[in-house]
Structure formats: structure tokens, C-alpha cells
Amino acid sequence: MRIFLLTILFALCANISQAQITQNVRGTVVDNETKYPLIGAKVQIFTKDSTQLFRALVDENGSFIIKNVPIGKHRLVATYISYETRTIPVTVNSGKESVVNLEMSEEVFETEEVQIVAQRKGEVLNEMATVSARQFSVEETDRYPGSRSDPARMASNFAGVQGADDSRNDIVVRGNSPLGLLYKVEGIDIPNPSHFSTSGSTGGPVSIINNKILGNSDFFMSAFPAEYGNSTSGVFDLKLRNGNQSVHEFTGQFGFLGTEVMAEGPINKDKRSSYIVMGRYSTLSIFQSLGIRIGTDAVPVYGDGAFKLNYPLKKGGALSVWGMGGKSEIAIKISEQTELTDEVYGEGDRDQYFGTSMGVVGLSYKKPVSTNTFLTATLALSADEQHSRHYLLDRSLDTNIVDGQQKISIRTDSIYQLMGYQFYNTKLSGYFSLNHKINKKHIIKAGINIDGIYTNNLDSVLTESGDAFRLRYDYAQAYTLIQPFVQYKWKVNPKMDLTAGLHNQYFSLSNSLSILEPRLGWKYTLKKDQVLTAGAGLHSQTQPLYLYGYQQYDSEGNAVLHNKNMDFTKSIHTAVGYERSFKKGFNVKAEAYYQHLYNVPVEIQSSALSLINMGSGFQRFFPDSLQNTGTGRNYGIELTVQKFFSKSFFFLVTGSLYDSKYKGSDGIERNTDYNGRYTVNVLGGKEFTFKGNQSISLGLKCTTAGGKRYGYVDVAASQEAQELVFLSEGYNERQFKDYFRLDVKVNYKLNTEKITHEIGLDLVNVLNTRNLLGLAYAPNIGDPTAEPIAERTQLGFLPIFYYRIDFKIKK
Template sequence: MVKYLLLIFGLVSFPLFGQISQTLKGSVVDSESQYPLIGAKLTLISSDSSIIMRNMTDLDGLYNFQEVPIGKYELIASYNSYLNSYTTVTVNSGRESIVNIKLNEDVVTTEEVNIIGRKVGQVNNEMATISARQFSVEETNRYAGSRGDPARMASNFAGVQGADDSRNDIVVRGNSPIGILWKVEGIDLPNPNHFATSGSTGGPVAILNNKILANSDFFISAFPADYGNSISAVFDLRLRNGNTDKHEFTGQFGFLGTEVLAEGPINRDKRSSYLVMGRYSTLSIFQSMNIRIGTDAVPAYGDGAFKLSFPLKKGGHIGIFGIGGASDIAIKISDQKEISEEAFGEGDRDQYFGTAMGVLGLSYKKPVSRNTFFKATIAQSYDQQKSRHDFLERSIDTSIVGGEEQYEIRTDSIYQLMGYKFKTYKTALYASINHKINNRNLIRAGINVDGYYIVNNDSVLDVTKSFFETRHDYEGFSTLIQPFVQYKWKINERMDFTAGVHSQYFSLSDSWSYAEPRLGWQWRLQNGQQFSAGAGLHSQMQPTYQYTYQQVNTEGEMRRLNEDMDFTKSFHSAVGYQKNFKSNLTLKSEVYYQHLYNIPVNTYASSFSLINQGSGFQRFFPDELVNEGTGTNYGVEVSVQKYFNKSFFFLATGSLFESKYKGSDGIERNTDFNGNYAVNFLAGKEFKINDRNMISAGFKVTAAGGRRYGYVDIAKTEINSELVFKDSLFNTRQFKDYFRLDLKVTYVLNTEKLTHEIGLDLVNILNTENILALSYAPNLADPTQDPIAQRYQLGFLPIFYYKVDFSFSKGPRGGSSR
């Protein structure tokens, strides 16, 4: 394959000779006040450790390296009384490289003290002390099997499970994916995934695209007081700005979607810019061209995003941003004439499902002074889920062909079984202010206010098939209010202490969490070692549709069963150790303990608990619930990471854990997510053919404990036409362990104006059969068999893409390189 790629692109590049160069630029600001640092020094070092160029920031804290030869470099930023920053940079011909740098102020300014400052992997939020990971777009984009999905990329971190090929649910330390909080520019996002089931936080295909993201933060425990309404993890996303000097374009065609991205200056003198991108399902394009792709149930989806950036004087900034997407799929069993097992959906019905989400926001950032920074965001979001199930009455025609018995399925009748449409309109406001009292003390205070307008409608055919039962019929407004204050004390040049308080109130259930304390501590030693600890109390509201679920009581009155559910709460604690070696090698280890309580469970004795919900494509319809359930998560995690800096990277992560819970029957059981262990090993290397051509190869191995399940109650399953498990034996069984090997190969060619990239992501290259779940599947040929089938995860899946980057209209701005 490589031979043919070289031949094709060799023809493109044959007439081009000479060294190819590109621009490297960005900004340098104070990490806490966001104030631009004037006269900061930038040094660009090549892979052989020789100094290539030097630069300084201008009056707006901007730097600009012109005519940098394509390749990889280390960028060092320094400023008087600040700690140095070290960043690995890749320069290609098709796009300018933009690197924005935040420097931490040194608490000791004497020249005798030599402290290494901000290094690769450090998170943006300076209040974080433990259980925080930097989500580096350049680093994670190299991970095999990630499909360009930020959630799947994050599943490679220690403590995060990603052993589900059908969805990108993030299971952190045994917690339900419901506990994940997605944020962008300070406000909470609706589920940013296509085909997102109500109340979930994941899906099969991400709406978010890493091409629009800047380096972001991922917190998996004891996060600072800035973050609330989450008991598991927080994905705090940052959107990058467009190029202020050049118009740049990216086109990509691949298995998962056809994408177009454009960015560039709106006004070069004022450094305003635009960034806009869109994607549409390639599978849908194939279907519209009558190209068969192996299944009639073709998912159709499209998404887009944009950001308009308007810099102000003295480091201020106004941003307008938007993210959105829509998806639809029809799984029509009625069209099938042969007996088969569907990978998605049940075998007795046609299913139609669609989702949509969108957010439009305005952000304002302003360094009020050298010590004070103000940030505010206001946004309007919308999300919708709709579905309809048509039940099939089917039979089998038998015939003799060539002496052999042949079967053909006949659909006798079709009638609607259920249908629902959930819509949520949300207005969100976020505001915070950072004030650096001095170089040792920092305080941050702010508030999140979310206003929900909810419209939920849902009905289902009764088991007698004589009337429709209304499960949701609600329209109303509610608010979620979350104030917080966070303090950081730099005790000395090597030790930090943080303390904060978060509070939240939800009006629909009249739930209060008055004070949630958060504490953190970090101690950095001279030999690259670091100790850290953190603890905090966290709470989260339940999925909104659970508050609107209704039933007719014994007196014939319609009543919403769970409108008064309280917050689920969780106490987090963790202790960590880190050792930084040379050559960007880091060892991290953490031990954690989490106590969950106030979890909704049944009023009568049963195994049910909301702690097990949130993954898969099914909604759940519990009886009346009370906040009396508990849970416990504890374990140990280790990761060894060699960050990509020259031509090689690897990441090895492992975790051993227990995840238990108690329902209203008081019996301790395994949660759905208690796989007991998870191991990932990723590695990749670049091979430089010449100054313009490069091949990258990488692989990923994942092994994890199987999902928990129980024994099926056959009698109740046949009555309800869906799987019903025996309550007393819930989660007493476990599927076999999960294993997957992925391989990724990319070829990059830089020409004078273009960067071409061809990639092939080979998912599950060994075609390992991993069990996904059990499902209801009555056997029409032999009705006496149990109506149970094992559903398997993805087999071998080759995912290809071709991407091209190019730019034009170079601007004259920026300082000189020397």
C-alpha cells in the first residue's frame, strides 16, 4: 500500500524542489489573569537540539516565526519572573501552526532557584491538583482506533473504560456515563453525540470534531469547585480561534463522513477571524447513489460548528460560537425475507429514531488589570430525541426447492407500538472572575445559571394491545443555579494548596446542595517527583425525563412518580504520585476511593438502582423512586506516557478497581460497569522519508473485564416482548473479557502549498468476537427456543480518509524571526 501511495504523490510532487517553509505564531499570556506578556522570549529548537530561531512577543503578547522549515520542533517560552514553558510543535506546509502559551508566575524570583515550569501534559485549569489530564488534540489524534472522536480518545486514559464498540460512553472509575459533564466555553453542553438516547451522555458518532478544538481539560475525580452537576468526570472543552492572517481550508473524505473546514481573517488589522466546518455522513452519500454498503439500516447524520473571534484592546476578546448536528436511522425488519439477527434493534419491530442538538453562544473575556480576569458566556441550546416503534406480526412460509426446505418470512400486519418526542430548550449563563491577590494567592468566584424549558411526550401500547398508555405529557420551565468560589495558595515554589465551595439548586425537584467543599494539594520535588491529593463532595441532578415520567395511580389519577427526586451525591478522594523523566517520559499513579449515596432506588425491595443506567440505547421506566441507594468505587491506576516530541510516542495505562452498589433490598452487587480491570497500550512512530514525505504507524491494544449481566426471566420476557432479568440474580454473571487490537497508518506529503494526508484506521484487526449484550430475539423457525440472542460488537472495520490542507493570502503581521 505504501508503495502505491508514494507513486501517486510522487507524481504530484515531482516538479517541486527546494525547502518548504511555513509560519509558526501564537500568543503568550499569564495563566491566571490572561494578561498578555509583552517581550516574552520564544526559542525554536530542532530535533537535533540546535537553535533554529528566536522571537519576542509584541505589545499584544503575540509572536510570529516566519519561514520555518517544515518539521518538528520544541518551542520554549520564557519571561522574567515566570516559569518556562516547553511545547512540541509540528510545522506542515498546508496550514500555519498556531500555538498559544500560558505561563505560570514564579513565587520565588531569585536567580539561584531553577524550577522547570509548564511542561507538556499540564492542564489549563490552574486550580487542578489531581486526577486531571490534558486533552492534547495533536497527541490524541495519533491514537489508533479513536475515529477522530474526543470521547474515544479520552477512553485511553487511566481509569477510563472504552470497551464498547457501538458507543463512545465514557465510564470513569466504575461510574455510570450519566455522571459525565460536557462543557464548552464555561457552559454545560447537551449530549454532543449523534443518536443520543435521552438521559445519556454518549452515542455511536460524535458531533464534536477535534479539528475545532484547542487543548482541553479532562477531570476524572475531585475536580475544582468550578465544576458541578457531575459525580463522575468533566470534559472541559476549548474551541480554537481561526487564523488571523491567512485563509486556510481543509477537505476530508472518509468512511465516517465528508468534511469541509475553512478559517481565516475577517479583519487583519483588528486580528478578527472566522472558523467554520461541516460534515455529512459518507454512508448516506453512498446510499443516495444507490451504492450497496451491506445493510439497509444506514445512519444519516450531519453536523457543523463555527467560531467568530473579535479581539479587543489589552487582551480582551469577544467570541461567537455554535455547534450542532442531526441524525436519523430506520431499522426496518419488515423488509427482511430471510431469518437474521440484527446487530441493533429488536427482531420483532421496525424502529425509527432521530436526534438533534445545537448550541449558539457569545463569550466575553477581559483582563481587567494585570491581576484580574473576567469571563462570561451566554448561550442558547436545544436538544431533541424522537422515536417510533411499529410491531410486526410475522409468520414463515415454507417451500421445497431442489429437494431442500426453504424459509421465507412474511409480515402479516404492522401496528404502532410506541412513540415519543422529547425536546429541551436551555438558556445558559456563566460568569467568573479571577483575581491574583499576589504571586502566591489566587481567588476565583463565579456562577452557572441554566434555565430549562422541557417538552416531553411519550405513549406506548398497553400489554393487552387495547389502548395507548401515556408515560410522559409535560411542558414546563425549571432552573439550575450553581455558584462557586475557589482559592489557590502557592505555599512556596514547590507546594500548592487549593480550597473551594460549590453549591447548586434545581427548581423542578426543589433540590438543594448547600455546600460542597473541595480540597487539593500538590508537592513538587526537585528530582521530578510530585505528590498530590484531593477530596470533594459532588452532586448531580437526574436525567430530566425521569422527573416527568407519569403513571395512573390506584385512584385513577395521573401522577408524576419521581418529580421530587433529590440529587445523587458522591464523595471523592484520591492520592497520586508522579515522576517526570527526561525525553518527555512521565509515570503517574493514583489510588482513589468514592462513596456514592442518595442514589434513586425502588420504594420496595429490589436490585434496581439508577447507578446502573446511562449506557446503551435503551431508556428506562422505573416505578416510584427514593434517594436511599448507595455505591462504592475504589481502585488503583498506573500510566506511563512518552509524549510525542521527535518521532515516537507510547502510552500504557492500567487500572484495577471495584464498583459495587446496594439497591433497596440492601444486597451488595456488582454495578453494570464493574469490569475489575482495564488495560491499554498505544504506541506510534513517524518515519521521515525525506523533507516532504512521512509515514506514521501506530497500534493500540485494549483488554478489559467483561460487562455484568444476570439471568433472564423467560416467562416475563415473553409477556413484555422484551428482556426481563431475574431481580434476585441481577449482575451475578459476567461476559468474557474484552480484547481488541487496532492499527493506524498515515502518509503525509507536503508540497509547496498543500499538505496531503491519507489515513487507514484498522479497527479490531484480529476480528475478535466481543459480546455486546443480550437481546430479545424470538425464533420464528422454532418458537420453543428461548427468545434470547447474544449481540456482538464490531468485527474488523477498516476506516479510511483522505485529507488535504491549503492556504492563501498571507498577511504581513508579526515580528521578525532571527
């Protein structure tokens, strides 16, 4: 906190220029289907308090630049003959040039009767999406309280989306397991982009994805277009932005979540090539290395980085090399805790050493083949790894007399290794698509995703007798995942769009094949900016890769892979929606949905177990023999009331009422782990500008939701397995109390002539509400006959601060 106060003092004492501070705005304007440059398109900036005219025309490469625009928030308007007008907000700061990349839609008819309407704010980039989709920007991930600059945590503010755990960024989309979430970058499916990511999960405590390198991206929640496969829940389609083509810019940030640096600029100004590169390292581990104690020895150590090199080609084409990755380690040493306490760090009976790493590097080629055809191709190599070691503790109690009072402490008598594992996945991925505009009314897109994967898993655990180790995994295998697709859009008239597509999926490891998965979408525009939408689709997904190689043993002691042939989990999505846009960025949207899941893996023996409940937290899953006979269903209704940021304030109110049920192999319908029944988010913010170059932003977020489900503990089985085992009878009939959290965010920004200073404080769970997360296995040393359980609470009050500086160097 002392460092934070010093940075505030530094910023307030900085040299503040009285002259008008300006900055450049640059970007591109292209056709949203063919990506062909719209040469001659007019781009104008309208400022709130200026009579100056700021405008530019788009050149042959689709680029424009508007120089000397005053700092502040303005309105940018792009127009082009026979295209719909685009209007977006743009923020101009002194330390970095503002970059805007616009895609414009062609009118269906060129008649005087057709009214040209600007694209609605928040509308997705993918033209094939009609329902349950949302565009998000870097500004949103920065502006929303509690989001921690993380796309997943930001998405938890959307209707139908909620976080599964305050300390992680797993998200539950419409009652589905977080396992159903997919991350894509530049068309490629990437491994879990989170630090401390458990095998098979899609989240973690800290995101490897740094929002500063992202452009505007899409998030899909249901019935997504045919080009997206291997997901039954949601899809993040992330876009990496290019670096500045004309000037070198630098960003430095010091904060609770990490200390980071970023640089971008031209490689060759004449050829308009650019670079952007960044790196981050955990601030807490820096403190520890300097000998500064921070209250715990279990300090997470992590680092990550990302880059993109972009080489523009003629007529809007580009060749780019990009990559991102991260590595993390943590040691939780219960053996060093001598004070008797009910708090649980990890598991209360062992020391744990855990680490992960992830990386992906790719080569992308994009080229408008003609004014009507656009080609995209990406080749990428990715890898992820998780490793862990657990050491079981033999502990007893010591009783001592200190200052005349009895004091009980814990003594560790012996430590021996309980288990250890190391999982590797390496993947070579290729993506190819061809987008062709037949004419103004008919558009077709076809392509294919191919993944070649190599898995090498090794895992062993101490036997119950304690005199030998048993292999749970000793598996190495290569396999492929192939996903061709085709999708079509028909702009029937200026009011109605229809989309249709087919997705196919083949997985060689289990010889699973899903042929001709249909995807349908419909959008109808009514008067007064009202829109009706509907969508449906069949989706399928592989199981977590590590589950296919789990070893079980027959009567003769031979290892058998009972679950190697698990089929895809499948889900039928349907959704209908209504949306109305008002003036000044005000928007109301409602959606209703129904999802039927089938082919869900469940145990062969009669039980409540189902993979539909897996995917959140740090626990892996060791299944008995599984079969694809489980089912599930999710249905609900969602409401969004939103004012996009304009006139210096914004707000977002979302509410969801839903029901999420499943059936295991015993045929009994139960609540899923995520069936909280309702979620409500209310957030908003206001920016106050003064002296022309300073601003203070205040944000507030309130979340309330139904509590998580849980069952009754099988005490004897839990003590034998040394982990929690729940009874099938009554599973998920119990529910924790309702969840409530209040977050507050405060930002101060100072624009000097060449530098932008920004100081932020994000107060997460400012009321320190003790929300329950779940139960943990924790034997009671003082009373061995007591249940070996302890309640695990969600994240308490967490102040997250940062200081950021942006500046550029002119040659």
C-alpha cells in the same frame, strides 16, 4: 476501498518540491491566571537539523509570529522574567500555519536558589486542579489508534477510563455510570454532543464535536475543582480555537465517518478578527443517494457543523460568537429481512425509526480587567431533541422447495405501531467568573452558572390489550439550575500548592439544594521531578431530565408524577497520586482513589434496580416509584507509563485494578454493570520521515478488560413486556468473557510547497474479535418456547479510512 487507493495514488504522484518547504508559527503568550498578555516574552523554536535561529517577541496584544520555519516536528520554548519556562512540541506542515497558545505560571519567589522548571507535558490548563486531571490535544485524538478523532474515545486510553460499547462513545470513569459525565464548552454545560443520542445518555455512535475546531482542553476524572458541578463522574472542559488572523486556510476530508470541509481566516486583518467554520455529512448516506449499495439498508444519515467568530479587543480581551450542532436519522426495517438468522439489528421484532438533533450557540466575552484580574462571561442558547417510532411485526415462517432443497424464510403478516415519542429540551445558559491574583502566592476565582431549562416530552405506547395507547410522558415544564462557586489557590512555596473551594447547587424542578460542597487539593514537588498529589470533594448531580416527567397511574386512573421530586445523586471523591517525570518526555504516574456514592435513586419496592447502572446503550428507562436511598462505592489503583511524542515516537501504557459495587432498595451489595475489575491499554506509534517532506506513521493499540456483568432473565416478564427483564436474584453475578481488541493505524503525509496531503487508515478490531456487549430481546420465531434472548456482540473488524488536504490562499 477503490477510492482510498486512488487518493493514495494521487498523493504519491503529486508535485514534490525539492526546495526547503517552510511555514509560519504564530500564537499567544499570556499569564495563566489573569490571561494578561506577557509583553516582551521570548519565543524560540529549536529545530533538530538546523543552525538557523527562529525566535520572536510577544507584542502588546500577547501575540507572536515566527516566519519561514522548516516543516517537521520541533521544540518551542517560551521564557519571561519571573515566570517558569514553557517548553512544548510543535508540528509544522506546509498546508496550514501552526498556532500555539501558551499560558505561563509566575514564580513564587525570585531568588537565585529557586530552579525554574518547565511545565510537565500533559499538565492541565486549569491551575486549580491537582489530581486526577489530564490535558489532551487535537494531535492526541488524531494520533491514538481507534480514537476516530473523538475526544471521548481518546480519553478511554487514560488509566481509569474505558469504553462501555465499541459502537458508541459512552465512557465509564472509575466504575461510574456514563450518566455522570459532563461536557462543557466555553464555560457552558452543553447537551450530549453525539449523533443518535438516547434521552438521558452522554454518548452515541458518532461525536458531533469535530476535533479540528478544538484547542487544548482538560479532562477531569475525580475531585475536580469547585467551578465544575452537576457531575459525579468526569468532566470534559473543551476549548474552541480561533481561526487564522492573517491568511485564509482550507481543509477538506473524505472518509468513512464523514465528508467534511473547513475554512478559516481573517475577517479584518488590521483588527486581528478571525473566523473558523466547518461542516460534515455522513459519507455512507452520500453513497446511498448515489445508488451505491453498501451492504445494508439501515444507513445512518447525519450531518454536523461548528463555527467561531473572534473579535480581539485591546490588551488581550476578546469577544467571540460560536456554535455547534448536528442532526441524525436512521431507519432499521426488520420487516424487509426475509432470511432466518440469529443476528440482531436493534430489536428483532419491530421496525424502528430514530432521530436526534442538538445545537448550541453562544456569545463569550473575555477581558483582563487589570494585570491581576481576568473576567469571563458567556451567554448561550442550546437545544436537543430525540424522536422515535416503533412498529411491531406479526411474522411467520414460510417453507419452500428451491432447487430440490427446503428453504425457510420469514413472512411479515402485519405491521402496527407499538410506540412513539418526541422529547425536547431548550436551555438558556449564563456563565460568569472573575479570576483575581491577589499576589504571586494567592489566587482566588469566583463565579456562577445559571441554566434556565424548558422541557416538553410526549410519549405513548400500545396497551397490553392492543386496542389503545397509554401515555407514558405528557409533560412540559420550565425550571432552573443555579451553581455559584468560589475557589482559592495558595502557592505556599516553590514546592507546595494548596487549593480549596466551595460549590453550591440548586435545582428548582425537584427543589433540590446542595450547600457548600467542599473541594480540596494538594500538590508537593519533590526532588528529581517527583510530585505527590491529593484531592477530595463532594459532588452532586441531577437525574436524567426525562425521568422527572414519567407518568404513573393511581387506582382511579389519574396520572401521577411519582419521581418529580428526586433529589441529587451525591458522591464523595478522594484520590492520592505520585508522578515522576524523566528526560525526553518520559513520565510515570500512579493514583489510588476511593469514591462513596449515596442518594442514588432506587425503587421503593425491594429490588436490585438502581440508576447507578443506567446510562450506556440506546435503551431508555421506565422507573417505578423511586427514592434516593441507594448507595455505591468505587475504589482502585491506576498506573500510567508514558512517553510523549518526541524523537518521532510515543507510547502509553495504562492499567487499572478496581472494584465497583452498589446496593439497591433490597439492601444487597452487588457488582455494578461496569465492574470488570481490570483494564489494560498498551498503545504506541512511530513516525518515519523521508525526503524531507514526507512521513509515514504507524500506530498500534491493544486493550484487554474484564467482561461486562449481567444477570438471569425473567422469561415470562420479558415476553409480557416485550423487552428484557432481569431477576433481582443473582443480578450481575454472571460475567461475559474478558474483552480484547487490537487496533492498527497507518498514516501517510506529504508536504508540497502550498498543500499538505494526508491519508490514513484506522483498522479497528483488526483481529475481528467477537467481544460480547450484552443480551437483546429477540423472540425465537422457530421456537416460541425458547428464551427470547440473543447475544449482542461488540463491533467487529472496521476499516476507517480518510484522505485530508490542507492549503492556504495568500492575497
